[in-house]
Amino acid sequence: MAHRRILVVFAHPVLERSRVNRRLVEAARGVESVTLHDVYEAYPTLDIDVRREQALLESHDAIVFQHPFYWYSVPAILKEWQDLVLEYGWAYGEGGRALAGKITLNAISTGGPESAYRKDGSNRFTMRELLSPWDQTAHLCGMRFLAPFVTHAALRVSAGKGGEALLAPQRDRYVRLLEALRDDRLDVEQAALAERLDPILDALIQPAAVVGGIAP
Secondary structure, three states, rough: OOOOOOEEEEEOOOOHHHOHHHHHHHHOOOOOOEEEEEEEHHHHOOOOOHHHHHHHHHHOOOOEEEEOOOOOOOHHHHHHHHHHHHHEOOOOOOOOOOOOHHHEEEEEEEOOOOOHHHOOOOOOOOOOHHHHHHHHHHHHOEEEEEEEEEEOOOOHHHOHHHHHHHHHHHHHHHHHHHHHHHOOOOOOOHHHOOOOOOHHHHHHHOOOOOOOOOOO
């Protein structure tokens, strides 16, 4: 069975105030073969170590970019990260094959509800459409871009018990997604075609292989 190493490149400028991402990060840390890389923590002055970042990418098979969705885009450090790390001749262009064949996706939180991210909603586009620049970046680098894992209405999740109850199912889905991606049990072909991963995750995950009648 394939066993992928997963890198979660995480960006949240004020994690201590996070309602959603803090809980998802805590869950991801507990998944074997997942490396959680908090770029704001690593680079508080935004002085990104390009060679370190490239080495991290090279040593993992799947890259998850986890971040809140700010103004239809990403926190500032992730844009800076893209501009510096994805160099011509390394990530793309002549001789740039370092990321070819790797899987990538975005794990996103939004303040607004799911209904806002529809063609007839207030944001006028689906989340998949709004992520077109990431899709094209992955294509340019020879990566397989999957549909996003989205947690909508983050503003409804409070610090209290009620918020935890709202988020618990989504946190569990995130863990299952990472585990399935790690164990090569995610239907990558269908995941690449989907609008979002979280609502259809059960249909995308294949059961664990059965050995001698007993699941490992």
